[in-house]
Amino acid sequence: MFAPSMIQRRAFSASARQLSKVAVLGAAGGIGQPLSLLLKLNPRVSELALYDIRGAPGVAADVSHVNTKSTVKGYEPTPTGLAEALKGAKVVLIPAGVPRKPGMTRDDLFNTNASIVRDLAKACAESCPDANILIISNPVNSTVPICAEVFKNKGVYNPRRLFGVTTLDVVRASRFVSEIKGTDPADEKITVVGGHSGVTIVPLFSQSRHPELSSNAELVKRVQFGGDEVVKAKDGAGSATLSMAMAGARMADSILRAAEGEKGVIEPTFVDSPLYKDQGIDFFSSNVELGPNGVEKVLPVGPVDAIEEKLLEACFVDLKKNIEKGKAFVAQNPGN
Numbered sequence: 001m002f003a004p005s006m007i008q009r010r011a012f013s014a015s016a017r018q019l020s021k022v023a024v025l026g027a028a029g030g031i032g033q034p035l036s037l038l039l040k041l042n043p044r045v046s047e048l049a050l051y052d053i054r055g056a057p058g059v060a061a062d063v064s065h066v067n068t069k070s071t072v073k074g075y076e077p078t079p080t081g082l083a084e085a086l087k088g089a090k091v092v093l094i095p096a097g098v099p100r101k102p103g104m105t106r107d108d109l110f111n112t113n114a115s116i117v118r119d120l121a122k123a124c125a126e127s128c129p130d131a132n133i134l135i136i137s138n139p140v141n142s143t144v145p146i147c148a149e150v151f152k153n154k155g156v157y158n159p160r161r162l163f164g165v166t167t168l169d170v171v172r173a174s175r176f177v178s179e180i181k182g183t184d185p186a187d188e189k190i191t192v193v194g195g196h197s198g199v200t201i202v203p204l205f206s207q208s209r210h211p212e213l214s215s216n217a218e219l220v221k222r223v224q225f226g227g228d229e230v231v232k233a234k235d236g237a238g239s240a241t242l243s244m245a246m247a248g249a250r251m252a253d254s255i256l257r258a259a260e261g262e263k264g265v266i267e268p269t270f271v272d273s274p275l276y277k278d279q280g281i282d283f284f285s286s287n288v289e290l291g292p293n294g295v296e297k298v299l300p301v302g303p304v305d306a307i308e309e310k311l312l313e314a315c316f317v318d319l320k321k322n323i324e325k326g327k328a329f330v331a332q333n334p335g336n
């Protein structure tokens with residue numbers, strides 16, 4: 001017999017910890033592999049579904065030996081395999097697609113990655129329409145609108161559940177500031193808004209502990225073009241994978257914590273946003289409060305200084321074009 005207090009405690013822990021299936025599409029890639037490992041280490045994940053057009057069963061077999069409770073399964077690259085991987089998923093992370101080589105912009109990836117994301121989005125809309133979809137594949141400024149259009153066409157679009165992963169931009173910003181100031185990056189909370197490429201990435205140092213940094217043009221540029229640093233250093237072998245895996249795992253964990261009812265979970269992310277819709281910009285990255293239903297509240301950008309005002313103006317020009325390009329792609333190429 002259990003004492004009443006024990007029964008209460010057991011009932012509480014069972015309801016607080018939900019069973020969460022998480023799927024990774026593109027799981028055998030540079031990001032997908034370390035991301036899958038980090039998700040295997042997350043106690044909030046009960047089931048890990050790994051899918052790729054090649055190599056997912058091997059990655060799954062490897063990761064499955066890590067001695068945490070969750071189960072791991074790799075799926076074959078067939079429509080049934082994909083549907084099975086997605087069925088019942090609470091979170092789907094999508095790092096499928098090609099990465100940049102030196103000299104390329106993220107937009108140069110559009111021609112290859114747009115159709116990959118469109119087709120995977122279609123599978124998600126069919127097999128797990130209520131899942132939280134986290135898009136990592138570039139160009140994020142266009143692939144997120146692509147996913148939204150696909151979900152709309154299927155009649156299952158829920159703007160609260162679609163996220164462009166821009167976490168890496170704030171991860172970089174806090175690290176770069178800590179290097180300059182000799183501080184712990186954990187203490188450097190830097191707001192970054194806009195989109196996820198070049199000048200659409202807008203760090204708001206005026207809101208940080210070091211407001212004077214907004215006039216540090218070199219630092220601003222480093223945050224905006226941090227991805228290029230890695231692309232150049234990898235010299236043709238791809239772009240950021242390990243730091244991205246960490247950033248993606250952090251975002252997934254935040255989504256899961258909020259789903260479990262934790263209050264005050266805030267992450268920056270590129271979402272269907274009311275902030276600049278009046279200027280024709282339907283998606284924007286800003287701090288977002290997460291909840292059991294996904295996006296709980298899109299937080300305002302807050303006060304910006306004159307330099308940041310100019311950065312935002314430049315951001316809007318490119319961002320608008322990137323978003324339109326994604327929407328137009330689905331309109332012209334709806335796929336099967």
Ligand SMILES: NC(=O)C1=CN([C@@H]2O[C@H](COP(=O)(O)OP(=O)(O)OC[C@H]3O[C@@H](n4cnc5c(N)ncnc54)[C@H](O)[C@@H]3O)[C@@H](O)[C@H]2O)C=CC1
Pocket residue numbers: 025026027028029030031032051052053054095096097098099100109113116120135136137138139140165166167168169196238239240241244
């Ligand atoms: N949002 C962000 O902050 C970041 C985004 N990225 C983007 O993430 C993407 C992936 O980068 P990496 O992992 O380095 O590339 P990768 O080439 O190492 O891996 C991509 C994986 O996707 C798989 N794939 C391709 N088509 C697929 C499909 N239809 N279904 C399932 N899997 C498919 C490939 O087989 C491969 O294993 C790139 O587009 C890159 O630009 C990279 C870093 C940061």
Ligand SMILES: O=C([O-])CC(=O)C(=O)O
Pocket residue numbers: 099100106138168226227228230231239240
């Ligand atoms: O730079 C790239 O192409 C990959 C990426 O999005 C990043 O590292 O932020």
